[in-house]
Amino acid sequence: MRRVTVAVGLLLVVGVGLALSGALAGPSAEGPPAGEPSAATVPEESLIAVDGDYRLWPYTSRSRSVEGRTLAINVVVRADAAATRTAIESRTAGDWEETDGTEAATTADAERVRAFVERDWADARSSTRYGYVEGPGGGTWLTETFELHDGTYLGVRDHLRAYESPDGAYTAIQAHEEYYDWFRLRHTVPGIDDPAVRLEDEFIRGAVDAEVSREYRGIEGGWSDGWISVIELASLATVAGALLRRRTRAAAVDLARRSRREAVRHADAALLGAALGAVVVGVRATGVGLELAYPTVPPKAIAGPLYLVLAVGLPALVVARSRECDPAAVALAVVVGVGAGFVIDFAALGVAVPPALVVHRVALLAALGAVAAGRAADDRPVLGAGLSAWAVGLALPIAGVI
Structure with missing residues (x-):
């Protein structure tokens, strides 16, 4: 009777979790929050003046229409695309040293400084997003002049989409952070503010002579807070030719230590939980490692087989190794082990996880717990109910519901 109650409770968590994650999820990985207005044509009042003869519609779009609006433009460089790209890819000339406690109040934190001086910008691969400008001859939809990213496709990265105005007076940039979600098989965007700040920092403390300011333009929607970063390049004479070193991230997660007595008593269950957590973390590490080792291989060709490791491998391992375990202990071990893997994975990425995905992961944990x-x-x-719940939990994000 007790086992039935526990199983029913786990399946109830699955159902509620999947329902909530679908309700909390936005329309897409790169879209603004639901409920924002759209229009068939670009409204005159939404255009902003930057420089030159072309006013800017401060958003990107999935299509050549306002109805496809996604993220807001958050950085503008008053230079053409070639000069802008050269400036972004240039190495800093600074000689950074560790900051002690007495300097912390007046000096930028050493780890934060290293984060932006060790960036490694490279060409990005992504879906097409359009920009829009309007000049003397009317409106024009633009494709990306260039794209850059710092990070890995299957991990976490800052992603820049740049659009040069037709007269070359400025380059509009949409900067956002994104990470690859293994259960959605696509990127998720936590926000756009932090990448813009990191890009500002590069110009403020980098080798390029530039003036950085922020202007409030009243931009609404597309994750914008209304402000836009404006960068004016004063000189490109000091731009270095070498690419920046790759940004590194360090993340640590403290896990509660199980008592020795319980570990011995339920050693098989504990080992299963640890193995499952290692699989979750290992998939991310393997994906990023293969992407870096074989840069010519499409990232999705790497992601496909690794997704099967999660989708099929996790429940298969649970079914194969749970038979001789105590039901309550193995269910707890599976939930704790896989849950720890999820936490370590997200912590290593260093991103803010949308609430919908947190609830979705909880539902998946409950499904695996029921299987165990x-x-x-x-x-x-x-x-059977646990396996069915797991299958539904995998299908919903792929179908775009979550």
Whole structure:
């Protein structure tokens, strides 16, 4: 009776979790929050003057229409695209040293400084997003003049889309942070503010002589807070030719230590939980490692087989190794192990996880817990319900519901 109650509770968590994650999810990985207005044509009042003869519509779009609006433009460089790209890719001339405690109040934190001087910008691969400008001859839809990213496709990266105005007076940039979500099989955008600040920092403390300011333009929607960063390049004479070193991230997660007595008593369950967590973390590490080792291979060709490791490998491992375990212990071990893997994965990426995805992961944990409990108790209805819940949990994000 107790096992049935636990199983029903886990499946209830799955159902509620998937329902909530679908309700909380936005329309797309790169779209603004739901409910924002759209229009068939670009409204005159939404255009902003930057420089030169062309006013800017401060958003990107999936299509050549306002209805496809996604993220807001958040950086403008008063230079043509070639000069802008050269400036972004240039190495800093600074000689950075560790900052002690007495300097912390007046000097930028050393780790934050290293984060932006060790960036490694490279050409980005992504879906096409359009920009729009309007000049003396009317409106023009633009494709990306160039794209750059700092980071890895299958990990986390800052992604820049740049659009040069037709007269070359300025380059509008949409900067956002994105990470690859293994259960959605696509990128998720946590926000656009932090990447713009990091790009500002590069110009403020880098080798390029530039003036950086912020202007409030009242931009609404597309994750914008209304402000736009304006960068004016004073001189390109000091631009270095070498690419910046790759940004590194360090993340640490403290896990609660299980008591020795319980670890011995439920050693098989504990080992299973640890193995499952290692699989979750290993998939990300393997994907990023293969992407860096074989840069010519399309990232999605790497992601496909690794996704099967998660989608099929996790429940298969649970079914194979739960038979001789205590049902309650193995269910707990599976939830803790896979949950720890999710936490470590997100912590290593260093991104803010949308609430919808947090709820979705909780639902997946409950589904795997039900699979483990059903297998250990030799309860086929519970096992089948857990596997069905796992399948539904995988299908919803791929279908775009979450």
